[in-house]
Amino acid sequence: MRVLVTGGAGFLGSHLCDRLLADGHQVIALDNLFTGSKRNIVHLLSRSEFEFIRHDLVNPILLEVDWIFNLACPASPIHYQYNPVKTVKTSVMGALNMLGLAKRVKARILQASTSEVYGDPQEHPQKESYWGHVNTIGLRSCYDEGKRVAETLMMDYHRQNNVDIRIVRIFNTYGPRMAIGDGRVISNFIVQALRGERLTVYGDGAQTRCFCYVDDMIQGLVALMQYEGKDAAEPVNMGSADERSMNDIVNCLGEILGHKLEVEHHPLPENDPIRRRPDTTRAKKRLGWQPRVSLLDGLRGTVDYFRRALADA
Numbered sequence: 001m002r003v004l005v006t007g008g009a010g011f012l013g014s015h016l017c018d019r020l021l022a023d024g025h026q027v028i029a030l031d032n033l034f035t036g037s038k039r040n041i042v043h044l045l046s047r048s049e050f051e052f053i054r055h056d057l058v059n060p061i062l063l064e065v066d067w068i069f070n071l072a073c074p075a076s077p078i079h080y081q082y083n084p085v086k087t088v089k090t091s092v093m094g095a096l097n098m099l100g101l102a103k104r105v106k107a108r109i110l111q112a113s114t115s116e117v118y119g120d121p122q123e124h125p126q127k128e129s130y131w132g133h134v135n136t137i138g139l140r141s142c143y144d145e146g147k148r149v150a151e152t153l154m155m156d157y158h159r160q161n162n163v164d165i166r167i168v169r170i171f172n173t174y175g176p177r178m179a180i181g182d183g184r185v186i187s188n189f190i191v192q193a194l195r196g197e198r199l200t201v202y203g204d205g206a207q208t209r210c211f212c213y214v215d216d217m218i219q220g221l222v223a224l225m226q227y228e229g230k231d232a233a234e235p236v237n238m239g240s241a242d243e244r245s246m247n248d249i250v251n252c253l254g255e256i257l258g259h260k261l262e263v264e265h266h267p268l269p270e271n272d273p274i275r276r277r278p279d280t281t282r283a284k285k286r287l288g289w290q291p292r293v294s295l296l297d298g299l300r301g302t303v304d305y306f307r308r309a310l311a312d313a
């Protein structure tokens with residue numbers, strides 16, 4: 001297969017490129033390097049089956065491909081809120097451009113959606129059938145609503161033009177190659193702990209998330225892309241079911257690093273979801289997928305990565 005990975009120089013995108021190349025595919029990584037980095041793919045640049053294109057997805061592009069993984073979009077709140085209008089454009093125009101391409105070349109397309117389509121959920125855990133609880137005019141809306149429109153466009157191209165689509169609702173995922181300045185909680189806490197700084201806990205730290213290790217997520221993305229069932233166009237949640245508070249995460253890192261970590265509390269950001277946990281029954285039933293890596297093992301691998309990244313920086 002010839003595969004296009006948008007956002008291919010980012011955290012998830014670069015791991016996906018590694019996996020697709022290992023599976024014997026030809027891979028084109030497309031990225032504008034806003035939050036991604038050539039460092040994430042430098043080890044691939046000399047390979048003849050790999051190509052990198054610096055391109056902004058708000059502009060159309062013509063390529064001959066069989067599969068499109070549409071991952072381009074800043075994922076960390078500090079980055080997607082830096083230029084919120086651009087975030088909406090990336091999600092909406094990016095999805096339009098990639099769907100137009102998929103339609104033209106008859107490619108299968110997978111859209112990286114998000115647990116944020118559920119907003120601050122009033123149903124727990126979140127099933128794919130839940131329509132969500134999203135503030136349309138808050139600071140997170142540029143990301144949440146952008147992704148919701150991307151899902152809508154996917155379904156409309158599917159119904160109207162028979163485009164072969166996959167939609168994955170990704171829940172919090174972490175691991176090596178997150179940027180040092182990414183701003184999401186796992187990378188923030190690890191970098192702060194390794195630098196001997198206090199960990200910045202927003203609010204009282206009782207809010208929850210479920211953290212999935214990157215290797216498990218990549219396995220899931222590929223499994224969904226390969227899935228051929230009649231229901232393949234329906235959205236699928238992917239993430240860990242191991243629900244933890246931010247205070248738990250501080251304690252886990254303390255256990256790994258072998259000493260108690262000091263924290264400082266900051267205000268809880270606007271519309272920060274209080275509880276989040278995916279119902280992953282659909283992924284398990286249809287794809288036989290479930291995460292394998294425990295939180296402690298995943299965090300250990302990520303701590304090792306940031307130790308090296310900080311030494312190199």
Ligand code: NAD
Nearest residue numbers: 007010011012032034035036057071072073075170172173
């Ligand atoms: P990331 O920020 O590391 O990767 C996003 C990539 O997209 C970066 O390389 C960035 O430079 C690129 N990009 C951004 N805007 C672009 C544009 N206009 N044109 C071309 N490239 C552009 O984040 P990630 O965690 O790897 O996220 C990848 C995808 O998965 C995103 O779509 C994100 O919304 C989704 N997702 C991730 C998580 C998670 O926890 N990691 C959770 C839910 C959804």
Ligand code: UDP
Nearest residue numbers: 077183184185186188200201202207246272
């Ligand atoms: N968070 C925190 N300290 C940080 C960064 C984030 O306590 O330095 C909290 C944040 O308020 C949220 C949770 O960690 O409740 C997860 O935040 P992240 O930005 O990683 O992902 P998202 O909110 O998009 O799930």
